[in-house]
Amino acid sequence: MNAPTPGHALATPRAVPATMLATLQQRFGERCSTSAAVREQHGRGESVYDAAPPEAVVFCESTDEVAFAVALAAQHGVPVIAYGTGSSLEGHLLAVQGGISVDLSRMTAIIAINAEDLTVTVEAGVTREQLNREIRETGLFFPIDPGANASLGGMAATRASGTNAVRYGTMRENVLGLTVVTASGEVIRTGTRAKKSSAGYDLTRLFVGSEGTLGVMTEVTLRLFPLPEAVSAAVCHFPSVDAAVQTAIQIIQMGVPIARCELLDANAIRAVNRHSKLSLRELPMLLMEFHGSEAGVQEQAETVQALAAEQGGEAFEWARTPEERTRLWAARHQSYFAALQMRPGCRCQSSDTCVPISRLAESINESVAEAEASGIPYWIVGHVGDGNFHLSYLMDPNDPRELAAVEALNVKMVQRAIRLGGTCTGEHGIGLHKMGYLVEEAGEGAVALMRSIKRALDPQNIMNPGKVFTL
């Protein structure tokens, strides 16, 4: 499938000059690859697009190496696309204007654990799972968990969130500082390790969510949280998606400090059951987790159970052991791959709208009605405590009518979310796919302002060009 955006269509690939390639090969040796397989792998992600491979992939092992590669690219006016684990969902990694991929997956050092300050500084290639493994002994954890085991650099680049965001915030709230290689190849640092600051422009949050278009983040300083004294997880089944959603809305409106509040529809549960060998009942379900003191967790659970009961929710089924809990959440995180297996050979297109919590039922219910009417297989998971959900279609990539139908349904979902005061993307980013939606959401004036910033920081348009907006 081709990107349905002018940015892609108008792209004029900029060739990597032979001298530049030679310099990269001299500096990086075998860590500069031009093999078709490596390039192909780096020129796509988990999106619906066909790969658009870069001309070369450079496996960097330090900020200095990234700075070297970017400075060289700047000298030659060649695009640079940062690559972490390749879990992007919106086409961020496609080399639509050519250039090189800077792979950060070998930058996996934990630079400093400051447990007494609840902060950690890591290289951008560290994944969320590695981080949590390496800090386990400290009694702290890092809560942000997009489904994939993404790199923290990539998560910062897309302003990722996940299941814990309802209580702990997203990458927006949890990145304290960055080391960034700018478009000229200079190394700067943003933020400090202090919890707050009023010192100058918030460069940290400008880079967070900039999808590689303003610079390459090579180090990330993050907030950590004490592991809660008590954790308990429960599932609650509902007679309808609407009943589950109404319950989630009330939990938030009452200010219950729930840690996770996830919706799975019957289709998602069916996939998860098959993939993860679970036997969850195939009814709409909230999967919830409560963090706090023993008494606090108990209190939260009682409040939520009462709210659920009013909507016809059944009695909570508790995950009694940490192992049971881990198994449930692993299943939730694997739901994407589980669902893909429900239609062999398919590709998946996920919506990612997020709306003010009071409009969530409208946002989901109308989308469900449209999905049912379409006859195309779909499933829903949602970070409903945040007003964010993913309705994902399983499409036959060889059926142009189906692709077009899904795109049309997606447009309706996004336009509805914007009309309801929400956003076209809660956590996946704009990439190639949502450039048009960004303009609808933010308006021409705001996007023009983003363009001015881009031109100021990347005058040659070499940092992941052709993404987020057209220039």
Added chain:
Amino acid sequence: MNAPTPGHALATPRAVPATMLATLQQRFGERCSTSAAVREQHGRGESVYDAAPPEAVVFCESTDEVAFAVALAAQHGVPVIAYGTGSSLEGHLLAVQGGISVDLSRMTAIIAINAEDLTVTVEAGVTREQLNREIRETGLFFPIDPGANASLGGMAATRASGTNAVRYGTMRENVLGLTVVTASGEVIRTGTRAKKSSAGYDLTRLFVGSEGTLGVMTEVTLRLFPLPEAVSAAVCHFPSVDAAVQTAIQIIQMGVPIARCELLDANAIRAVNRHSKLSLRELPMLLMEFHGSEAGVQEQAETVQALAAEQGGEAFEWARTPEERTRLWAARHQSYFAALQMRPGCRCQSSDTCVPISRLAESINESVAEAEASGIPYWIVGHVGDGNFHLSYLMDPNDPRELAAVEALNVKMVQRAIRLGGTCTGEHGIGLHKMGYLVEEAGEGAVALMRSIKRALDPQNIMNPGKVFTL
């Protein structure tokens, strides 16, 4: 006192042409003032600086009027300084390069209360106290409370915080969206009412903390919070400032979700007692507040009492009634004015450093030792749960040696904070006073990047020029 910065010294005032003034007078009538008293009032704040009055003050009543004034100023290349309540502490309001003041204090409409989404949209001139009065019936509140009854536009502009930030975050976390008049006089909107978004550059957080140098914020959409079921406040006295600070550090490191955790030293208590007719014991003290369920508040208080006891803290004295609680917090918020009265005719210079929590004792104790050795009257209040404190000197404005001594002490405090991994300003902003410190903290490269953004968004340098950094 003159601003000790090149930005001020090099300022070349840009005159308001007679034709521009005539156009303003025609459009705004009596709401365009050139009276000396009004100009003088708008050309200063609560900082140590002598006033630098604008040439005219325009009292705007709508976004359109602000856009008109800014577009006109852009046409003539004349500086524009936004004015809320005048409570800036770092010289933000001085018209160091001339121009007009755009007064937003009459823009006090509550545009939309969306209680069911826990959001509100207000005009920028609404103050935090007005907001909380107007939403009282909803069962929600807005927690951010700098000492002054500042305007929400001004609070957004300086990325303000205050006593509740330890639990609820700062303006950085609590502004969801903005209406902004850009440097060309165009009106844009940033953000949405959704709780999170990955849609494009985070313009909201770029404007938050930009101190009026990138545009004028005219409307602000904010997060609200449910009033907690139970609130209790207590004071705890300690044998030393260090003992109080060690307790605060442990509260945070243990993850106690304390809502407010304020330090007052004996000097601050003395001032507060006299000004607010209280009879607090004149010993270092933590003033704390706990929010949650009845049981949760009880649990938190017990944990904190145990931590305090280990540091020699005395038994908690509880504010038993809401009135008693309000009186304590009002006294805390008036501590600035209370302290000013301890030395008639003095001016005050407040530090505002913020460090990682584990370095807070070092940061405060060394500053106290220097303050004691100086012999100059001072007092300390601190949002110690955030690692943020204010050591404020009461200076004789007619004694140049004292002014120089305080400036030298301030430099030492700031450099110490930066050395400890912190920031030169936790919540007051850079303004005129801290431009040099910003470079020390962020580095030339990061400040150069801020300058690029400023030039891109405000090519004529008319938005509050000469602040934050030199161009």
